[in-house]
C-alpha cells in the first residue's frame with residue numbers, strides 16, 4: 019500500500035516531529051466575526067506549521083492594519099508578532115528579514131492594506147525579493163472600517179450602503195508577477211485542503227511568496243453575486259491543478275498515471291507535485307501565467323492554484339552579500355571598528 | 369616652495385600706506401553650478417588648512433544641477449572664528465551673470481579677481497582689480513573639451529595662490545588627498561595652477577593688503593563636513609542597518625555610510641558585510657525598515673531632511689508608543705514644504721519634538737560641532753536601545769554639508785549599551801516575561817528579540833492600546849498606566865542625555881541660549897559684545913527633553929536670549945513650556961533667511977534689545 023501524504027507530513031498525528039502539540043501553535047481566541055474567511059486562513063496557517071514541525075519561536079508574524087491584519091493575534095502565541103501600520107507591513111518585513119535572516123516571516127495583510135494604501139510598499143517588497151510568506155486576505159472591502167470598496171472590488175459590483183464600484187480591480191497576483199515575484203498563488207478560504215498545500219509550498223520558498231486568498235467578509239461582502247463571497251467561490255472555483263507539497267522527493271510514493279503529474283523541485287530540497295486537471299497548465303512559465311490571469315480576470319471563474327513558481331532570483335540577504343550570521347547576533351567586536359582604523363580614516367581630513 | 373609671503377610682499381609697491389592684513393578675511397568664489405569649481409575651492413581651502421591657518425568653507429549653492437550661480441565662501445581667521453561673515457573682502461568672479469551683483473556686494477577696499485573677458489560696469493574705485501587671463505590659460509593647457517570649464521576653474525586657484533601667498537606644495541598635497549593619489553589628475557591640475565601662477569607673477573602687481581602666512585593653529589584638527597562625521601559616528605556606534613531616501617542636505621550622510629562601511633565593516637574571513645544599507649522607495653519605507661530592523665534587534669537608522677520627516681510622522685509615533693529603538697538623523701533645511709532645499713534652518717525643532725499624533729514626545733540630540741556629530745552619532749544607538757525609543761539627531765545643512773574645522777574624533781569612551789534585553793537563559797532563570805511591566809521602576813521595560821528560542825519569549829508588538837503583556841486592551845486603567853510609565857521613562861531619559869555646555873562670565877546678568885550650528889557665531893558674538901562691555905553667559909542646549917541645568921541657568925539670569933534659526937522661536941517656546949514661571953525673562957532672537965547665522969547679526973540683535 020502506498021504511503022499517504024498525511025502520514026508523511028504528520029497531519030494525522032497528535033504531536034509533530036518536534037514533539038509539539040497542535041495547541042502549541044494556537045493563538046488567542048479570535049475576535050473576528052463568526053464565519054469570517056480570515057479565521058479559516060488562520061486555522062490552515064496553524065495546521066501547516068504544525069505539520070511541517072517548524073518551531074513557533076522561529077516564526078515572526080507581521081501585519082498591517084485591518085481585520086485581516088488582526089489575525090496574527092489568533093495564531094502562534096509562541097511567535098513574536100508585529101501589528102504595524104496600515105499598508106506598511108512590507109517595510110517592517112524588509113527591516114526584520116535583513117536584521118535577522120534566521121527567522122521565517124509570515125505576513126498577513128488585507129486587500130485594502132496591500133492593494134490600496136500599501137500597493138507601493140508591496141511592489142517594492144516583491145521587487146527586492148524579501149524572504150517571507152506574504153498573505154493577502156482578499157475580501158474586496160474594508161472590513162474594519164465597515165464595508166467601503168477596496169481596490170480589488172469588481173467593476174460594477176454593488177454594495178448596499180455604498181453603491182456601484184465604477185473602477186477596474188487591482189489583481190494582486192498580476193501585480194506580483196509584474197514585479198517579478200517568484201511565487202504567486204491564489205487560493206480560497208473555502209478550499210482549506212489546497213490552501214494548506216500552498217502555504218507549505220510558500221514556507222519552503224526562499225524569496226517572497228505571495229498568496230492572494232479570497233477570504234469572504236461575511237458581514238459586508240458575502241452576497242451571492244459578489245465574486246468574494248463563499249457561495250460564488252464555491253460555485254466558480256477553477257483550480258489550475260491539484261497541488262501537493264512533499265518534503266523529500268524520496269519519501270514519496272503516491273501513485274499516479276504516467277504524464278498525469280509534473281514535479282518542481284524547490285531550493286530547500288522539497289518537491290511540488292502538480293496533478294493535471296481539466297487543462298494543461300505550466301506554473302513555471304511566466305508569460306503563460308500572465309496570459310491566463312488576463313484571460314480569466316473578468317471571466318466568471320475563480321482560478322486557484324500555484325500560478326507561477328521560479329526560484330531563479332536570489333533572496334534579498336544574498337543580493338546584499340551579508341554575513342551568514344544574523345546581523346542581530348553580531349557583537350561589539352564585529353560591529354565597532356578598531357581605534358586604529360579611526361585614526362586612519364581621520365588622516366584623510368588633515 | 370613656489371611662493372612664500374616674502375616674495376609676494378616684495379612686489380607690493382603701491383598703496384604701501386595700507387596696513388597689511390594677515391590671515392583674516394573672507395573670500396567668495398562666484399561660479400556656475402556644475403562647472404567643477406568644487407575641486408578648485410576644496411584645493412584652496414584645504415591648502416590653507418594645511419598651512420596651519422584657521423578656515424571654514426560654506427557653499428551657497430542653488431537647487432539645480434547645472435547652470436545656476438553658486439558661491440563658495442572661505443573665511444580665514446587668525447582668531448579661529450569660523451562663522452559666516454556678512455561681508456567678503458575678496459571676490460573671485462567666474463560667473464558673468466552675477467558679476468555686477470557680486471562686485472556691488474564686495475566689501476569696501478576689497479579685492480576682485482575676475483575673468484578678463486568680463487566688463488566691469490560697477491563704479492568701485494575702492495576695489496583692487498586683478499584680471500585673470502582665463503581663456504589664454506585654458507588654451508595654453510589645451511585640455512580635452514569636456515574638461516575646459518573645469519580647467520578654467522583651476523586657473524583661479526593658481527592666480528589667487530600667487531597673489532595671496534598660498535603654498536604650492538600644500539595645494540599639491542590637497543589635490544593628492546582629493547584625488548586619492550590619482551597622479552595623472554593631480555598633475556593635470558597642478559600644471560594649470562602653475563601656469564596660472566606664473567602668469568600672475570609676470571603680469572600682476574600686488575596692490576591689496578591681504579596676505580596669507582603659515583601658522584600653527586590647525587595642528588591636530590580635521591577639516592570635514594558634519595554628515596561625514598555623523599556617518600562615521602554611526603559606524604563606530606555599530607550601525608548594522610540603514611535605510612534612506614535621497615534628499616538634500618541629508619544624502620551625503622548616507623553616501624558617507626556607503627563609502628566607509630565597505631572599508632570598515634567587512635567580515636575578514638568571508639569578505640561579507642556586517643551591515644546592510646538600503647535605498648528605500650520613499651521615507652515611509654525608509655523609517656519602516658529601520659523600525660522593523662530595530663525591533664528585530666539591529667542597530668538601525670535612517671537619515672533625512674524636512675519633507676522626509678513629514679512622511680515619517682506615522683512611524684515615528686508607532687516607534688515611540690511600541691517602544692522600538694531607532695536612530696533618525698534629520699539634517700534640517702529650510703521649510704515649510706519643499707522650501708529652500710539648499711538653504712539651512714533649524715525649523716524642525718517643534719515638529720520633531722512631538723512627531724506623531726496623540727501625545728507623542730520624541731527625544732532629540734542637537735550636535736553643535738562636527739566632533740559632536742561624531743559623538744552623538746554613536747551615542748544615539750546606546751540611548752535608543754537603553755530607552756527603547758526613537759532618538760532624533762538634528763543637525764542642519766550648514767553643519768552637515770559645509771566644511772568645518774574639528775577636533776579629532778574621540779574613540780567611543782564606553783562599550784555598547786544594548787539596554788534591557790532578555791535572552792533565553794534569562795527567561796529560564798526568571799520564569800516569566802511581561803513586555804511592558806516596569807520591573808525596575810524607571811519606566812524602562814524589558815524586551816526580547818524575535819527568534820529568541822524560549823516558549824516565554826514571544827510578545828505581540830502593536831501600535832494599539834496594550835496592557836503590560838502587550839495584549840490589546842481598551843481598558844482606561846491599562847491605557848493610563850502605560851502612558852504614565854512611558855512618561856516615567858522620559859523622566860529617566862533626561863538625566864541620560866548630553867548635558868548643556870555652559871560658559872560663565874563674571875557677573876553677567878544676561879544669558880544667551882543657543883543650539884546646533886549657531887555656536888561659532890554666538891561664540892564670536894560673545895567676544896565682540898565683551899569689547900562693548902556687555903558680558904553674557906552662554907548655554908548651548910544639546911538635548912531635549914531638558915535637563916535641570918537649563919532651568920537653573922534661566923533662573924540665574926535676569927534676561928535670557930534664545931537664539932535660533934527659525935521664524936517661530938521654536939526652542940524659545942519649548943523653554944517657555946518648561947519653565948512657565950520664568951517665561952517673561954525669555955526673549956526670542958530668530959534669524960531665518962536661509963543663510964547661516966553671523967556674529968554680526970547676534971551682536972546687533974542683542975544690542976538692539978539691550979539698548980546699546
Ligand SMILES: Cc1ncc(C[n+]2csc(CCOP(=O)(O)OP(=O)(O)O)c2C)c(N)n1
Nearest residue numbers: 084085086104128129130131159160161162
Ligand atoms: C493611515 C490609516 N488610514 C486609515 C486607517 C483606517 N483603516 C483601518 S483598517 C482599514 C481598511 C482595511 O481593509 P483591508 O486591508 O481590506 O482589511 P479587512 O478589514 O478587509 O480585512 C482602514 C482604511 C488606518 N488605520 N490608518
Ligand code: SF4
Nearest residue numbers: 051054085161235236
Ligand atoms: S467585518 Fe468582515 S472582514 Fe472583518 S471580521 Fe467581520 S467578516 Fe471578517
Ligand SMILES: [Mg+2]
Nearest residue numbers: 128129157159
Ligand atoms: Mg479587505
